Amino acid sequence: MGRIVHYLMVTSFVVLAMISTNSPSCQACFGPWCKRPPVPCFAATNEDYCTSDICPHVCEVNHVVSNRAYCKKPGRRDPVPIWLCCCPSPR
Incomplete structure (x- = not known):
C-alpha cells in the first residue's frame, strides 16, 4: 500500500513538472520561476x-x-x- 501511494505521488509530481515546462498557454505555475x-x-x-x-x-x-x-x-x-x-x- 505504501509503495502505491509513493508511486502515485512521484507520478503526479512528474506530470506537474512536465506541464509546467510546456507552452505558456497551458502552463501550471508553481514556484517562483514561472512569474509573468x-x-x-x-x-x-x-x-x-x-x-x-x-x-x-x-x-x-x-x-x-x-x-x-x-x-x-x-x-x-x-x-x-x-x-x-x-x-x-x-x-
Whole structure:
C-alpha cells in the first residue's frame, strides 16, 4: 500500500513538472520561476488623473499594442505620485 501511494505521488509530481515546462498557454505555475513578465506602464498625459479613454492612446504613442489598457493609481509609498497607464498584451 505504501509503495502505491509513493508511486502515485512521484507520478503526479512528474506530470506537474512536465506541464509546467510546456507552452505558456497551458502552463501550471508553481514556484517562483514561472512569474509573468511585468506589464509595461507609462505616465498618463495628465499626471493628476487618468481615464480609460486616455490609456489606449498612451499605449499607442509608446508603441505598445493593447486592447486592455487600464489606469494604475499611484501608491502611497511612491516618491512621486503619478497616474500610470498600463498596457497588458492583447488576448
